[in-house]
Amino acid sequence: MLMFILIYNFFMFSFMYMFMIFFFFRKNLLLMLLMLEFMMLMLFLMLMLNLYNYNNELFIIMIFMIFMVIESVIGLNLMILMVRVYGNDYFYNYNILQC
Template sequence: MMILLLLMFLCGGWVFCSNRKHLLIVLLSLEFIVLILYFSIYYGFCMFNYELYFITLFISFSVCEGALGLSILVSMVRSHGNDYFSGFGMLQC
């Protein structure tokens, strides 16, 4: 089980590092990595019979991170018309 989670984590990291054109693909790969981290922490806590309060805190922070990324994507599409990184200068307001 842990080898499968590690393989999925590495696949998500590979997609995050290799695809740098679209912001949506980068955000989806980050959410995939967070989801794999959630499953691995949950698996570890259940294996050792720990309390699951940290899991609730982790998933709430990951939801906030996803909402922030989606709002940045929407504001970028509204201001520039697409989600390409090449057409977006990081120094302009």
């Protein structure tokens, strides 16, 4: 039981650290997408750990993984579109989008 708590706290600390990086270092889109993926990975590991611990159905993990893949594909498509249109992925160049 102690090992479960230690692993869960590590995942929670990692998630919070990546959450802080996501909000404080918003310089370019690639870094933000990478932090979102790591946050989703930590959520996935916490969910998997909880579901294995309580012997629940593991079908939820498959649905969560599908949403992770969809989120990453949409993010990469947006980044590729922005790089093709504007030439880079820095956010200070996107103030042109304001009306």
